[in-house]
Amino acid sequence: MTADDLIELVRAYNPKTNADLIREAYEFGEQMHEGQFRQSGEPYFTHPVEVAAILTEQRLDDATIITALLHDTIEDTKANYAIVAEKFGDEIARLVDGVTKLTNLQLSSVETKQAENFRKLFIAMSRDLRVILVKLADRLHNMRTIKSMRVEKQGQKARETMDIYAPLAGRMGMQWMREELEDLAFKVLNPEGRASIMRRFLTLQKESGDVIQRITKDMVKVLGKAGIEADVIGRAKKPYSIWRKMQEKEMGFSRLSDIYGFRVITQSEEDCYRTLGAIHQRWRAVPGRFKDYISQPKSNGYRSIHTTVLGRDGKRVEVQIRTQLMHEVAESGVAAHWSYRDGQRAENDFAVDPAKWISQLTEQFDGDEDHEDFLEAVKLEMYSDKVFCFTPKGEVIKLPRGATPIDFAFAIHTRIGTACVGAKVDHMRVPLWTRLKNGQSVEIITAEGQSPQATWLDIAVTGKAKSAIRRSLRQQDRDQFVKLGRELARSAFGHVRKRVTEKVLDTAARTLRLSSGEEVLARLGSSELTGQQVVQAVYPELTPPEGEKVDTRRAVIGLSPGQRFDRAPCCKPLPGERIVGITFRGKGVVVHSIDCARMTEYEDQPERWVDLRWHEGSHPAVYDSVLDLTISNDAGVLGRMCTLIGETGANISDLLFLDRKPDFYRLLIYVELRDLMHLHTLMRALEAESDVASIDRFRDETVSAPSAVLTGVK
CATH class of the missing domain: 3.30.460.10 (Beta Polymerase, domain 2)
Structure with missing residues (x-):
């Protein structure tokens, strides 16, 4: 599709469109993506153009169309925020940057990470909902062309689409997009099931x-x-x-x-x-x-x-x-809300204000809420059918199907829910576990001094009610929980010959994504955490997983048969990191981490780039990495650090002292590790030590590559 073709699609519903700006964005995007290709072999820029075309079907404004054309420039090309802002203005630059940040969210990861990213996704949506409109169109085109992806990548994208993007499109009212996304994902995840439905349709x-x-x-x-x-x-x-x-x-x-x-x-x-x-x-x-x-x-x-x-x-x-x-x-x-008709923003009394809509989704989630609570609330909000009930004054309260008077009470206000002692439905006293139906009138009975009961967690349905109940239960007897938790922590850490310090507890809190070390103790005392979980958060068991180790010569996937590789000495990528290869004539491929600063040297040589990834599985602890450590200059401190490194299953290959002071000294410790998780675990264990002032991963960006014969692991 040419720039003129796209402009005609926009002009069909917006004759006053800024055709020159769209053409400029088209040409800029085409230039930035020059030399890049999709898995299908097509020029990469065909993808942003098709995304823009999908958005024209929604009759969206020029800023959204231009954002679609540029949505991958900041992430995948040498363009940056400042360049986009200079050429197309701050509004478009913010939108493009917002789409880039959404793209970088790995929404199909483990549950806790998924909850954290859901929170970030809703924050991004709250700034400008057009960001998610572009992202949905981006996902739709990727699903339409998914056959060109690797088989395992197809499955991952299809599951992510079915779990997140399709329900989100439906929640936003874009039912046609939800249905198409679901069907495209269904075709990948269960092709036999879909084919059987199609055959029955033809027979019918x-x-x-x-x-x-x-x-x-x-x-x-x-x-x-x-x-x-x-x-x-x-x-x-x-x-x-x-x-x-x-x-x-x-x-x-x-x-x-x-x-x-x-x-x-x-x-x-x-x-x-x-x-x-x-x-x-x-x-x-x-x-x-x-x-x-x-x-x-x-x-x-x-x-x-x-x-x-x-x-x-x-x-x-x-x-x-x-x-x-x-x-x-x-x-x-x-x-x-953004649709145009005859060059003017369409006047539609039924179009909802996006700011109000997104606030309805996010206002109930407090900033310090547990990630699992947040995810539960978001999924309920996105997936559930609704029932509409009335307050005694005739106000409508919307709840998920299966909701109870407890959910109704917390939907009105947390204070009402906390003080709830009973309920009347259609003027009849009913138990709190009663399932509400459409059109019923609900009156909540409250009493001073009442507080939520633990059994309410089994009765409540909405994420808001469950979160408020959990917070209230945790608050009750919190001091006792903290005191009991401290004794349990002292016993648990004593088994591994470690002391419970405030720094240790703060480290455990960060790992467990809790607000403070006191919160760790409170949950430990209330049996929401075990002593073993807290110990593992700081000093996890790092014995290599059972089973066959990944061969170091075949640790990287994506190389040509017989092609050798070496890890770049500047960034020393570890298994588990996103990587890319740079070819060198006669010397094979040098593997860099995707964020290595030296990659800018090869921006104008895309033909040398190789798409790589680490082999999944258990890697041996032979991959060297460097830690930049500042520790107390006291007797025995360095020895304890070395012992701790050995306890985590890492091997020290070298030490280099950089700076000695009367109270502290700084050194580089060269360690051999299994993977990125091994590195993070080791750094977390060292960081918890009270004698450690700072710790960072050291990367030497002044080192050139390659400098040695390539043998696989170096």
């Missing part, structure tokens, strides 16, 4: 003909008789949507009935309800399958009436009824 079409066309004609005829002008759009549901229904209902394809969906787009809100009446008069409504999101809109602005009726041959047919403006929000979700 042969047996029953074009059901969608027949039902559409029936609806148009019914609406015409009622004097209602409306467009009727029918479609078969996506394969993943059908597969999910089969799993949830534990039934085969042949027993599923509501596999077709229809949308009726009317001229006015009044016509929506007239349409509902006409359809219910003509076809029998299915009990329990009616939802009115016009009178009770979703938080992302979605409005529509949902009903399910028995159509031809007794098959269930799902019908959504909405006006054109409602339909625009249903298609674009929160993105409708």
